[in-house]
Each structure stands twice: as structure tokens, then as C-alpha cells.
Amino acid sequence: MANVTTAQLFEEPFDADEYIERLAWRTPGGGSKGGAEAFDPKKVRDVHERDRFTVSRSPDLRVLPLASVCVLRCLSCSDRILTLTMICSHPKQIKEAADIIQKLHLIAQELPFDRFSDVKAKIASKYHDLERQLIQEFTAAQRRGEIGRMREVAAVLLHFKGYAHCVDVYIKQCQEGAYMRNDVFEDIAVLCQRVNKQVGEVFCSPETVMAKLIQSIFENKIQAHVKERLDETRNSDVEQYLKNLYDLYTRTTALAAKLSDFNLGSDKHTFLSKLIKNIFSCYLESYIDMERQYLQSRSGMILQRFYDSKNHHKRSVGTGSIQELKERIRQRTNLPLGPSIDTHGETFLSQEVVVNLLQETRHAFERCNKLSDPADLPKNAFSIFLLLVEYLCVDHIDYALEIGLSAIPSADAKNANLYFLDVVQQANTIFHLFDKQFNDHLMPLISSSPKLTECLHKKKEVIEQMEVKLDTGIDRTLNCMIGQMKHILVTEQKKTDFKPEDENNVMIQYTTACSKVCAYVSKQVERVRRSMDGKNVDTVLTELGVRFHRLIHEHLQQFSYSSMGGMLAICDVAEYRRSAKDFRVPLVLQLFDTLHALCNLLVVAPDNLKQVCSGEQLTNLDRNLLHAFVQLRVDYRSARLARHFS
16 A cells, blocks of 8 residues: 655645545545445454555654544534544543544644644643553552552653653652651652552563652652751751751761662662752851851850859960960079969869760861861861860960969978879870871861871870970979978988997987888879870889989088998888888989998998998999098098008
């Protein structure tokens, strides 16, 4: 059968009846005016089902079946449009009617509007009526839970313009009653899990429908939830706002991670990231500014509350003041430039304050890690670290060190309260906590960026500045300890202790001065051990031990010794040496061993002086030092003793 194009069939002048007759006449069995072959409708139908012909210039357009030809003849008269209505009203024939109306709709697009406006309008109207009817049928089937019917109708609607609306209706209906819990994110996870199983049974492109559902959920439900939770606290409670922002963003990203397990198309991760960004971008842009403002306000409040509890008005420790100049001179020279500050033993360091500051900063680091753009993360983390340095290291620790230094009494003060070691002890504990947070919470955020060097430099700078003050305070505290020992020796040691009036009636094992000094030293050694850690203990005790030895050495050289007095001096030094063992520092014990050997020069027989001086412990000492000790003997002036030592 020869094919006839649409253009040829619609050549001027056009007559609808003639158009149908020409189509039927060219078909075997389609004649209507008698002749060799009479009209046979069954034959015409069979031919058209076997052999369809093209009715459009579009290569994608399917051929028009005989039913369309018949319907088109009906459309030539307005009252015959009811024929299509009859077909469409029967549910079982809805697919056939849809097929017909789609093709008529395509044909109508090529009909001239001025001559076929009425026909085109009727076809369009019936197209939309059927489309609406299909969507209603789909909706009803969804409500009844008839998956098979939903699948059938969705397949028919696939070729209609309203297919997208069908999907929208599906998405809207499947969310009805889905949000019943207090936890919207859990509701969404359950909903998507259920729908993901269903869309594959209903739609031919389930990944598209699933992606559209998730997009709808993010752009409507989640966005509204986020806006409600954040807007109510943004200007009234910054702390709660930051907590809510962190919680909402964390839960949203966790939900997106779960949803990425579904088939959402080829680039689902970018798709989900974009949805998250669209919700949170307006909040994340200002996040770090609000974080810093909150951290500043909160840290300042924590410190002020502590000082208020101590009824303490914070002193200015800035540079340039006369008071500071006096303090620095006094620290370095021990000159009496006015009384020291009496803090009544208060260190002005608080474990609670430190824990609170570190906790606030830790939360800030956690939020920063989650809420910062990856490119801005190192910079943002560094800005938070600088605030920790400012409020913890400078405003709290450094301030306490300044106050502590100002409170250290002069070396000649009596009964001084050397509480600076308590400051040292607390500062050491705080340093460990500060260093732990630096390693645990800051380093992971900056370890692979140029900010690492900057952070390490800042940390080193701050610690070195505080170590200088700690060293200064410890040095001055040791001077005070030695000053206290000296005061005991001056007030308790009598000249008659080493030159008794009755050489045969000395009943004591060591002098009272020695006993009191040793008791004081023992307490200070234990105090140093409590206040220091690691190698610092040995370093400080070594320095204290050397100064202790120097004090006793110089003290013993102020007296003259009789034979019995020399023996008592040896007993005193033996007791000092016993105290020196508590230091657990070999150098200190060696110094007192040597001093003990020197004291033997006070009692040894003149004939044995040279032998003793050449002994193992004294042979390497300066001869002038040995001579100085021999001169302390009351019998030194005797010609015999001087001759033996010359």
C-alpha cells in the first residue's frame, strides 16, 4: 500500500469527509462505492494493524492506527467528540484511550490553527481531561495501596506531559503521616527506606523519583525545621544557636550519608552536597564570626566570675608603669623597693576555670571542624587557638605568675610564706592540659596546612614567656629558702657551740641550729617534689642543694673550733649530709661528703694534717681552701700546727 504524507492529505481545498474516504479507499476492503471489492470493516482493521502509515514529519512519531482515523472523522463534527469520552470513561480501556489521545494530540500540533482551532481545542481539552483522570486514578490507587494499579497508570502517564505531576502527587502522598515522631531525621530515614523499596515496583525510573523525593524533603521539611530551630535562638542565645547549628548540620550530613546508599543517579554525592549547602550556606557564612564572639564573651565571663568569687579586682600588668619597673628591679636584684603584695597564699589559678575554658574551646574546635569550609578550616581553627592563648595563657596563667612574682618576699624576710611553688605546681598541671588539647583537638585540624608552623611557633613563644617567669619565681623562692635557713643559723647558732667552756661536758649529738635547719630543709625538699615534675625536680633540687651547701660552708667558716667543738661541727655536717641524701642528687651528696672531710681538718692531730689533705676527698681541692679550714682551729697559732701545714 502506498504511503500518503500528512502534507499531501491536507492540500487545499481540505474536506474532512473526503480526507477519510481517501484514506479508506486506498486500503484493501475499504471501498464504499461498490466495485470489484466491497467495503469490509474487518479487513480494513486487519490491514491497518499489520501495516501502519506515517502521519508526521517527525521520525519519532508512531503511525496512526485505524481507530485514530475513525476518531478524526468524529472530530469533524463537534457533537461526535463524545465518542472519545465514552472510550475514556471505561477504566479497562484507559490505556487504549491514552494511546489514541496522545497521537491525536501530536497530529493536532501540525494542523493549521486558523482552520482547525475548534478541533485542536477539543483534542487538547480531552488530552488534559484524560491526563487528570489518570492522575486521579493513580492517586486513588496509592491511597488503596494497590501497587500493581499504580504501576499500570504510571506507565500510561509516562508519555503525558503530566507525568511529572504524577510523581509530585506520589511524593506528597507518601509523606502524609510520615512525620509522627519528635525526631524528624529518624522519620525521614524510615520514610526513605520504605519508599525506596516501593518506587522500583511503581516507576520505570525509580532513581529519578527517589532523588525528587529527597530533594522535596530537603527543600521543604528539613529546611523549615532548620530555620525554625536556628531563627529562634540566633539573636537571643548564641550558645544554644551554635549548639543547634552543629547538631542540625551533623544530623543532616549523617542522614545524607544514609541516603547515599540509595540509587539516586550517577552523581548522587554532589546532588546531596548541593542540597545541604542550599539549606545551611546562609548560616555557615557567618559561623566563625559568631563562634569567636561567643568564645570571647564566654571566656571573659568565666574569668570574671572566678575573680569576683575571690573578691579580687584584677590588677593591670601592662608594660611601661613605674610599679612594673620597680617590680622587675626587685625580682632581679632583691632590692627593697617597697613591700611585696600579700596575697594570703592565693595562687589565683583555678582548675575549674581551666577546665571550663578548655571545654568551651574543645566544643569550638569540634564545631569548627564540622561547620568550616575545608579551605577555611586551618585558618578558623587557628583563630580559636589564639583566643585560648589570650584567655587561658595570658589572662589567667600569666596574670597569676605576675601576681605570684609580686608576692615573693625578699630573701631576708622572716617566716616568709613561699607559696609561689604552689603557683608552679598548678601552672605545670595547666600546661599539661593545654598541651593535650593542642595535640588532640587542634593538631588534626591544621596538621596538613601552613598554619601548623604558625601554631607551633605561637605555642612555643607563649610557653617560653611563661617559663621565664616561672624560672624567675623559682630562683627568688630558692633565695628565700636560703634566707630562711640563714636566719635560723644566725639566731640559733652560738659561738660557744664550737668552743665550749667545758670540753669534757658536751652532751649533744648536734647543735640546735643544725637540727632546725635540717627540719626546714626536709620540708622544702618535699615541697619542691610536690610542685615539680620530671627533670624539673632534679634541676631545682640540684640548685637548692648547691646553695644549701654554700650556705653551710660559709657559715662554718665564721667560727673558731676547739677540739670538742670541731667534733660537734663534724656531727652537724654529718646531719646536714643526711638531709642532703633526701635530695637524691649525686652532686649535692658529693659536696657534703667533701665538706665532711674538710671538717676533719678541725680535729686531726697536727702530725697527720698533710696525710689527711692528700686523702682521696681533699687532694684535688685548692690548697687555699684547705688552709682556710685549718686556720679555724683554736690551736692554729701554735708553731707546731703552722709548721706542719706550711
